Amino acid sequence: MFIVDFKIMNYINRNIVRNSKGLRILLSTHYSTNHNSSDVIRKQFLDFFIKDNQHEFVKSSSVIPFCDKTLSFTNAGMNQFKNIFLGYQLPVYKKVANTQKCIRVGGKHNDLSIVGSDSYHHTFFEMLGNWSFGEYFKKEACEMAWKLLTDVYKIRAERLYVTYFNGNDENNLSPDLECRDIWLNIGVKKDRIIGFDMKDNFWEMGKCGPCGPCTEIHIDHLPSYETKNRGHDVNIGKSDLTEIWNIVFIQNHRRNDGEIENLSEKFIDTGMGLERLVAFLQGKSSNYDTDLFLPIFKKIEKITHCSPYTGSFSGNDFKRDTSYRILADHSRMIAICLADGMFPEQNQKLRRILRKCINISVKHFGHQNLLVETIPTVANILGDTFPELHQKLFNTLDILKYEEEYFQSLKENLSLSKGMKEIINHNPKLNDLDLLDYPGFLNAYQDFNRYKKSNKKEISAEMALKLHSTYGLDIDLIEKLAEIEHMTVDIDGYEDQMEKMKNILFERVDGEKVIKLNESILSTKNDLKYEYVYDNSKHMFCTKSVNTKILAMFDSNGSEINSSSDANTSSIRIVTECSPFYYESGGQESDSGFLIKNEHKFRINLVTSQKEIIFHSINHNHNSNEILKIGDAVEMKIDDSKRTKCIQNHSATHIINAVIRQLKKLPIYQKSSLVTSNQLKIELAMIGPKLSETDVRNIEQAVHKVIKNENLEQRIEIVNSQQLQNQTDKNILMIPGEIYPDDNIRIVSFGNLSAELCCGSHVHNTSQIEDFTFSSVKSTGRTSYLFTGLTANTARNAIIKGDEIINELNKLKEFASLENFNDILSNVRRISTELISLEISYLKKLECQRLIEAIKDHIKNESRIVVSELLDIEMKLITRQHNDSKFIIHFLTCSELMKNVSLQKATRLVGNEKPVIIASYVDDEIKARCCVPQKMIHETFDAEKWLKCFAEYFKSKVEPPKGQNKMEVCFMKGRKVKAESFHSMLQEAIKSAEHFALENC
Known part of the structure; x- marks a missing residue:
């Protein structure tokens, strides 16, 4: 007897009515209820692994990679565990699970151009994943995956197909019959287990490194799943038979020579796209028809009063619905990026996507900037999972409004050159490209036109590299240009060329040639640089001298020498077994001091590093009786006075950064910083009202309070990148785009005010900074300010000197009259000249400038009548003469x-x-x-x-x-x-x- 489920039939009927207009084909007989909302589906996944299978939850890493210079965005769940796979780190936990925020808008993982045109590609998506670092392997991973899908999500086994690696003779890799047998033992039918080659079922991190076979689980969306075997449709790009989960068995390692060997340690790395899973479990044929996107569409409809989203991928509504999809997808991506601290000014891909959304808002929805409406909706959908979306919402909206105003001003001020007008008139499709950020596009296009005259069908890797390196076009624009010109791009070749360029750019020491290192020199012991004590009587941080020996010596050309007498110049760089010197890094200049042999002092002017080896630059007098040789026992002593000033200035930089964020409550990011023994500089971008003199005064007073009254203790915590990920209770400042080390990351904190990742040297207590004042505050751009500050005695002297000049000017103002105006103005001119070069407090300098103008105005007002009379007399005298x-x-x-x-x-x-x-x-x-x-x-x-x-x-x-x-x-x-x-x-x-x-x- 056939029983009809009326809920299912009603759902089917509703969708068939819509499809009579050619909107979509019904693929699934599932139906949506409150029990399979995206929040519930995500929670079921995490609960299954964390509660039922004792995995540790590790929160999603930021989409801004901070330990990986190879990525612009976090693009996979395994990114934050990469160094465990590479063997650089030990895992904090043996098995973990999470949902990772992923963005794919560039390189080999670039879904940007496809977004909106199909039902399942996105710039931002969540990757559900579970990992084992030596705890379990193939059998357990497959069993848990199958149990979750079939028992928890209640997906019929008849809908599922699994794949395994069927071997590769060229790489001497046998078929993964172990995986095949595991699936058979689980109960998967033999005709649902399919073998594939390396392209589909062998995962590699890069051209060398950890790798291994993988098994994928594919899901059949068609209602005929019970009666029809579709194994032949797996992995051929069918939208109704899609991969839902990939389980990677990291058991191999590809060497630099290309050979693949076995790893001693085995890992599991899995990834399942939440959006695809939700679409299936909610009975939708498109990810965009789920509760992850529909509320965004509803918001756009409500704000713009446009025709509703219908889900069309063809026909008359396709263009409008594509705009809906692009705007919704990009809203999610932009919201996540901004909440994670990425700024459009720093990441041109983000800025261009944001501007694309503004253009779509205007062009397709008749609204200036829909992002300010859609992104709060994104926060409502995803905010419980990623709380930063709520926490940073006001900042996000401020940035969006600023970017809209800035973009509008650019468009208004953009005057296309004659050449640009000609090429756009010739090819109007170029108008679809955002050319505002590409000043070199005209020359690039002219060069490109010469290239394609020979009937080229592909932009070669070499040409793509030229367009990028010579004219500043990024690969996204190059791909879009190729699409307009009906060409393709050799992306793989381009990536290879870029990698070669990176390898050619060697690290340089002291701006000179890279030093060819002796393989026997592994590293310099350098932890002594953080060992110092504060002497209250001297107001100075004191260090101990260190006895060590010389391991290597190099001349200014980077060539190794055996003794200082072999050097052809007076400049020598010396490597020692250990070093107490701080080398130039983290924006802080290096220590200076002395290298001492037999009581003869050699001045160390600069300390740099190459990899983990420290170089001490000295000037050696060839006439000196003392010669330095490899193997010599030497003593090293730091200049404590210079070190103290650097310490005070660096800690003050942290305090300034924290105080400004606390007072201004604006979207702020650090663009750069410089710490020397003379002063500190920090450049910040602040989205919001212009900085006023009152703001500067409030900031300086707040910094004074921290130094003079609060006595905040320094805390140093050493963590690795995994541990940092779990610091959920701390608001730790990281500079977007900065690449931090994987291990020995220093979190420098001062009370509850400041916590930053920093390798610099710092005071033990904020009172040891002693004093502070700004010596300069300059606007360096539309939103950027460069703050220059002074500490300790230098600050006190700048404040005292400022007060002295203010007192002098007040006296000049008091006694200014027509009888002595020449003397008064002569002194005013002298003081004005001195103010240009004098190091005085910035706020005092502003007061001085106001007093100078007041004195001039006073004399001008007093003399106006007299001047007119004097001029009249002088001119009449001239006429008579x-x-x-x-x-x-x-x-x-x-x-x-x-x-x-x-x-x-x-x-x-x-x-x-x-x-x-x-x-x-x-x-x-x-x-x-x-x-x-x-x-x-x-x-x-x-x-x-x-x-x-x-x-x-x-x-x-x-x-x-x-x-x-x-x-x-x-x-x-x-x-x-x-x-x-x-x-x-x-x-x-x-x-x-x-x-x-x-x-x-």
Whole structure:
């Protein structure tokens, strides 16, 4: 008897009605209830492994890789365990499970161009995974996977197919019959177990390293699964028979020579896409029809009042629905990136995807920026799993609004060159490319056009590399360009070329040639650099000298030498068995000090590293009686004074960073930092209102409070990358894009205020910084600021000096009058000049500048009437003196009092009966104005010709005032002239003008 489930039938009928419009084909007879929401499905997976099978939960790592320079984004669940597989780290736990945030928008794992056009590719997705690091292997992994799918998720075994590795003769790899037999013993039918080659069933991390066979579980979406065997459709790209889980058996290692050998330790690495799993369990043929995406579509519909999303992959609604899918997918990816601390300014892929969404918002939905509406919805969907989405939501929205405004301003200010207009008119599809960030595109396209003239169908690896390295096009744009031109790109070849380029770029020491290291020198013992104590009486951090021996010596060319007498230059680099010196790293300059042999001191000026070997640069005098040789016993002593200043400045940098974040509560990221013994510099980007003087004052006062009152103790915690992942209770500052080591990562904390990953040297207590002030705060871009700071005695001196100048200026202001204005202004000029180079407090300097302007304004106001009278008297005197002359050339002895006198007024007071040149010299700048009565103008004499004779001695230009006749009136542009040479130049200029006038007037 056949029993009909009416819930299923109703579901089928609803979907068939929709499909009568050609919207989609029903693939699954599952139906969605509250019991199979994405949250429940995710929880069932984690509970199965963590509660039922005693795995440890390890939270998802950030999508910003911090220990892997080979990745732009975390793109697989195994990324955070990579160094366990490579043998660089021991696992914290033997078996773990999690859901990992993954992004694939570049390189070999690039799903960006496909997103929206099919039902299951995404830029962001969750990878459900479980791992074993030597605890269990094939049998247990397969059994657990099968039990989860069939017992927990209730997926019928008849729907499932499994694959295994069927061997490879070329690599001497036998078929994985063990895996095949495990599936048979579990109860999988023989005709549902299929063998495949290395392409489908052998996993490799890279060209060398850990690898091994894998087994995949595929799922049949069609209703005919019970009656029809579809083994022949597995792995041929059918959208109705898809891979759902991959279980990798990491049991091999590929050597550099290409040979594959067995590993002594065996690992399990699995990955299952949550989105695909949810789609199947919710009875959907498309990932986009699940509760992971539908609320985003509903939000877009509500905000824009556009036609609803219908799920179309063809027909009239395809274009609109594709825009829905792209916007929803990219909203998830952008939300995750921004919540993890990635900034669009730092990652151009993220910025371009964000701008693509803004363009789609405007073009397809008639809305300025839908991201500010969709991303809060993403936080509601995923926020319980990834709490940072809620925690960083306000910051995320601030960044989105800023990026929209910035993008809009770029578009408004973008003026396409003639060449760009021509190529876009010739190929309008280029308008689809975001060219705002590619200033080299025009030249790149012209070069590309020459390349494709020979009927090329593929952009070669070499050409792709040229477009990237020469013109700045990234591989995403190159692929899009190829698509527009109906070409392909040799991606694998391009990746190989990029890898070769990376290998060519050797590390350099001290900006010179890389040193060819002796293989016997493995590393320099360098942990002594953190051993120092604070001497309260000296206000100094003190270190002990270290006895060691010389292991190697190199000249300035990087060639190894046996003794200092063999060096062809005075510069030598020395490697010792151990070193207490801090080498240049983490933004902090290196220590300096002495290398001592037989009481003879060799000054160590610079300390650098190459891999784990420390190089000490010294200048050796060839006339010295003391010669350094390999094997010599030497003593090494740090310059404690310089080390102390670096320590204080570095800790102050951390405090500034933390205080600004605490006070401003804006999206902030650190762009760079520099710590020297003289000062500290930290450049921060802050998305929000412009930084004001009040902000700077509040920040400086807060830093003062930490140093003077709070006495925060330093804490150092040493962790590896795995342990860092589990620091869920700490808000640890990491610089986005910075590559940190896998082990011995130092978390430097000061109370509950600051916690940063840092390899630098630091105070034990914030009171040891002693004092602080900003010496400079500069805007370095649209949102960036460079803070320069001083600590300890240097800060105190800068504050005291600032107060002294302020007191002097207050006295000058108090006693300023017309009787002594020349003396007052002379002192003001002196102080203004000193302020340029003096190291004083930034806030004090601003106060000084305000006082200087106040003094000048005071004198100006007092003298305005007097100046007018003096000018009138001087001009009448000049007129009388030149009564018998045909022309007047006069240098205005205006002094500082007459600084703002208009030359136009001076020439007017002379009258309009005679040609006149009036010049003035104020603040080291010469200006002049010339007037010639119309009746005296002729072919060889006018204002422009005459003034040019005067101006040429100062190499200045002559122009008429706007709207006036250059033959009647002209002025000479102001030109800076040093006081010591001014008078001689003036005399020559006057003589030239006089001579010209005598001959032509």
